[in-house]
Amino acid sequence: MIDTSNTVNRVIQYAEPGTTKTQIAELPVEQPGPGQVLVRLSYSGVCHTDYGFCTLKFNNLPIPTPKGQIGGHEGVGQIIALGEGVETPAIGSKVGIKYAADACLSCSNCLEGGETSCSFVKVSGYLTPGTFQQYCLSAARYVTPIPDGLDLAGAAPLMCGGVTVYAALKRVALRNGDWVVVTGAGGGIGHLAIQYAKALGARVLALDAGPKKSFCIGLGADEFVDFMAHGSSEDLISTVKTLTGGGAKTVLMCSSSNKAYAQAIPMLGFRGSLCCLGVPEGENVPIEGAKVTALIDLELSIFAIKTGNRREAKEALELAARGLVKSHYQVRKMEDLTKVSSDTVSNPSDNLRF
Ligand SMILES: [Zn+2]
Ligand SMILES: [Zn+2]
The missing domain is CATH 3.90.180.10 (Medium-chain alcohol dehydrogenases, catalytic domain)
Structure with a gap:
């Protein structure tokens, strides 16, 4: 003592x-x-x-x-x-x-x-x-x-960052080769999410602004998509769906932007899950695109993890x-x-x- x-x-x-x-x-x-x-x-x-x-x-x-x-x-x-x-x-x-x-x-x-x-x-x-x-x-x-x-x-x-993304990935019961989209991939939580997802056997599509590309690929991301380089949300979503063979198994929302949340649901494939991690500031808005029929069509899930x-x-x-x-x-x-x-x-x- x-x-x-x-x-x-x-x-x-x-x-x-x-x-x-x-x-x-x-x-x-x-x-x-x-x-x-x-x-x-x-x-x-x-x-x-x-x-x-x-x-x-x-x-x-x-x-x-x-x-x-x-x-x-x-x-x-x-x-x-x-x-x-x-x-x-x-x-x-x-x-x-x-x-x-x-x-x-x-x-x-x-x-x-x-x-x-x-x-x-x-x-x-x-x-x-x-x-x-x-x-x-x-x-x-x-x-x-x-x-x-x-x-x-x-x-x-x-x-906090590492434990949180690990807990999220555990909750979705990943199978080897499942596609995980990480938004805000070059940031504090995102750069850990890429590595934990790879460690658990997933394929990772990192989503961030262009200058973060080499960092994300260096951490093991299989694909990188520059969200700034796409003219519209539709373009961005279509690129992600193509690269993930029809949609991701999981979107880990490491960004807190309402716009990023709105783009997430359409990036999911069959029985995909959106995991809410980033906490939006100020007024909370419902997740755009989360229409019940869209969820039912592909049997999608939305869940959240504090840590x-x-x-x-x-x-x-x-x-x-x-x-x-x-x-x-x-x-x-x-x-x-x-x-x-x-x-x-x-x-x-x-x-x-x-
Ligand atoms: Zn924290
Ligand atoms: Zn208790």
Whole structure:
């Protein structure tokens, strides 16, 4: 157990929720309570959902993110202290902290593996202090073990982005050779989606703007389609249908654009599924093109995933530790968070180093 009584915890707080303003504060290091562990974080990924919490862009939240909240839900580090009653994970274990900071694990949603939809879920970086800090408390039963052989910086973006796409692909029960269309394929979630889909045996059609082509093909995408190069949605849909031999088995919507959602349903083939991942900002609009007859004709499905559960997190990290998935990220300083939010040319993932 490391004595942290004289240690300062540098944290990033949302200075004015509704804007991207953040501030660095120095707080005392809190001691873990019963059932908790104290994690000395090394890195935290920055997810688009953090941006939504900070700028109050999501209109499906019960209350606004509080001023002064510490955001973040892709944290990785080492356990340095255990609260009362905690035996595992041991001090020194490398662990990750996810979107769900804790869940009851005994309600029917939890028992079905839907821990992130537990009525008692605590969401990191929304109403529970998150991973944009050097020292973070977490529920011992909910931290994710990080396998040996996976570097901590590379593990950070997997804690939300990687786990989420892996959970989505597992849910569609892919068969070898199935076509998966990844929208926003060159972005933070998209670049992980290409790799997880390939690792699970799918063929991947990556959809993004032209400059992302070589990046997506380099990650293993079988086809790349530049959505900017098509004059109309009909053209784009027809190209995708031709390349996938009549339509995709799955469209992983890693983009949050309403227009991209509207183009997704017609890209599906027989018994295809649209998986909603990207959260549209502001007013929610129904998914255009999702007419009941269109769904019935091809027996299509639409489903959504918030993010994966503990088991999916463990499996997603194991695939990465085996070298099948590699995060592409840039390491930034804590002070850069506001800049990360406003950068127009983003990296696939941004990692804050503590
Ligand atoms: Zn996230
Ligand atoms: Zn529960």
